[in-house]
Amino acid sequence: MADKLISKIPDGPLAEKWTKRKSEIRLVSPNNKRKLEIIVVGTGLGGASAAASLGELGYNVKIFCISDSPRRAHSIAAQGGINAAKNYQNDNDSVYRLFYDTIKGGDYRSREANVYRLAEVSAAIIDQCVAQGIPFAREYGGYLANRSFGGVQVSRTFYARGQTGQQLLLGAYASLNKEIAAGTVKSYPRHEMLDLVVINGQAKGIIARNLVTGELERFGAHAVVIATGGYGNTYFLSTNAMNSNGSAAWQCYKKGAFFANPCFAQIHPTCIPVHGEQQCKLTLMSESLRNDGRIWVPKKMEDVMKLRKHEIKASQIPEEDRDYYLERRYPAFGNLVPRDVASRAAKERCDAGFGVNETGLAVYLDFADAIKRLGHQRVAERYGNLFEMYEKITASSPWEEPMMIYPAIHYTMGGIWVDYDLQTTIPGLYAIGEANFSDHGGNRLGASALMQGLADGYFILPVTIGDYLSNKFAEPKTDTNAPEFEEAQKKVQERIDKLFAIKGKRTVDSMHKELGHIMWNYVGMARNDAGLRKAIKEIQELKKEFWVNVYVPGNQYEFNQELEKALRLADFFEIGELMARDALNRTESCGGHFREESQTPEGEAQRDDKNFMYVAAWEYKGEGVEPELHKEPLKYEFIEVKTRNYKE
């Protein structure tokens, strides 16, 4: 099966690869596009932009989302911004520099060619979004404004207050609406994909559950695009939306699509700390806050103790008694080190006992200096809505006291393995955005998720999918009465029947919380051999218990949110296990994946390039059978592989 891992990276100089590939790709004539059907699952930045662009090209597109409207997809919650190599600031930015920062930020575990292409199309994304009427922040002269983000030394991030994801998604959604009105795209809200249908080795359709009526429905197409985001909710507590899940991607894995680097999960350093056992969701505070906010904990243990007992306030601690640990440890990047580095540094201070909040699991993010330097109004313009949001949640004002923050699961770099064309190991099945693995390596830089989603959806997939479809127009429409559809629907039905038949004693949420604890403790910010083995065992046991002791109320043929959750949780167990397995295999530390056995004397992550400079692509081998590991070696031809250094 190793021959399945053909990355199809074009030959030639890095800067010419995408142009070369585009010139080779076969075209589909307009009259033939009308005969072709494409299913897009997910309506976030990737899915919405892809469906709109494919519709414009003349394909017949069906788009599915689990929410009541495509506009609810979780891309909407991205706050800080989107990167693009425009060099509008004249700070010597370039396509190469954005490419370099992304490869380095990802700790040399992403593909050179993919990342270069991402940087190459980044500028066109901003042009497209402005043309759609996205109200990006402007200078007084009317030109676009920029800010800086973690892991870089230029200002290349475009933003719309703290609501950049919302604005970009509304732009893509507007384009989607334009195509729905034109009749090229048909939208299926409140539909959840529960299986992929493969006929003669090719992706030909999906089985979806109508979440209002509960009916299982069959949809056929000539190709299927998965744009369903990441699997961060495996941890139960994360910054992902409550309904975000990994199930669509997981069904593809079980039908033969390889799953790559599942252990690469991003832990975001600036989230509002956990407040108690009743919590179900963590809230992110934008990374953009680190532009002007300074992160610190007290130097003296006595201050820590007084703070935890509310005897003093953070603002009362004198300057000389504060440890601005990021500025101390990483002078060159300071508070703007990449997310994985910032998260680990926070954990290090909290583990050493200097964490604040009653739990001891928080650090300060302080704006006092910024308010002094810039004035109230300019700080309000940049971060006003984030300050307001923080105050609404915590009942504490960042204008008076520093914010308290702590790392939380935020994004998954791993995902379905794709080649340069974004095609998976199943012909006709594509994966875009967070759902694929390709661009961020071991750690994603801030403001790059939006960039990737839109790059894939607007500019890459609509071109590359043509190559596959160019000889499919003569094929008749996929027959949803085919035995493969019959079989897939039967399996889904059996799964649902089984869940209702258990009538056990545990609620879905209680079991999801338990899975979350295992994941956070053993597959979280620091991992080791014994812990990972324990995690695999505990997850397997929990999964076993789930299938004999879960309780799903109600019935299938109604709007039933507990059934939705149960179906997703069943997959989260399996995803969690594969994450642990991948983390166990990768004995090096890199990016967000920190193996305690592999660190420098200063406690920094230590890569093992000799043994692990590869993409780990896992192949499903059946229930209860260990998955098979395939390795795609990573070759760095155009960039010198170095140890990441944010100190000098």
Place this chain on the structure above:
Amino acid sequence: MEFNLKIWRQKNAKSQGHFETYHISGIEEDASFLEMLDILNEQLIREGMDPVAVDKGCKSSGPVSFDHDCREGICGACSLYIDGRAHGPDDHVTTCQLFMRHFKDGATITVEPWRSSGFPVIKDLVVDRTAFDKILQAGGFISVRTGAAQDANNILIPHDNAEKSMDAAACVGCGACVATCKNGSAMLFVAARVSSLALLPQGRPEAARRARAMVAKMDELGFGNCTNTRACEMECPKGISVDHIARLNREFLKAKFRQ
């Protein structure tokens, strides 16, 4: 904290709904309103698990269905009419960002779905808001094809116009404006989109057509008209101003005169 929750239960669109009252205790002040509903649901599911209690006539209607997703106040999925106010007693928040510290310990809290003929109930507190999608499909976009755009800085937009456009673009499409309006009007929702695009040079070429088409679609879908009560502005979680309705009216009239 503890509460009595008087919640609207309705099996599906066709059946008749009714209120049921539940008691809940042990709620932290820092819990959000939806976290409290999560806890209530956990309780209701456990009640339904017990076959003995069910045999004895304990009729559990199961967990309460409600729409929610991001829980950060941005996706617009959550709704809920709480004690007679859309998104509850706090100002400028969606229900997911409403915290229990805003309620009196021991209070009885009434929870209903959005009530509007434009938003039929699907189940319990979940309503169908696809009418909003249809209004936007009628013209809430700029007709630009992927790849057709010029360099972004070739379109200069004065800082203040961009800010005003952004104020309107902050709409999350939750439907609080409709639920609050005594006429069940979607005017603020329509105005937010029309105004946001009309303030930008890219949006001008289609401004008249857009205003006309979106208002016509709103009327067609059974939403009421605007009588300037400004209730929508008061309850909008994003504080979107009725000034945008004035701008919509200008665009609409211009379009009419041109006809």
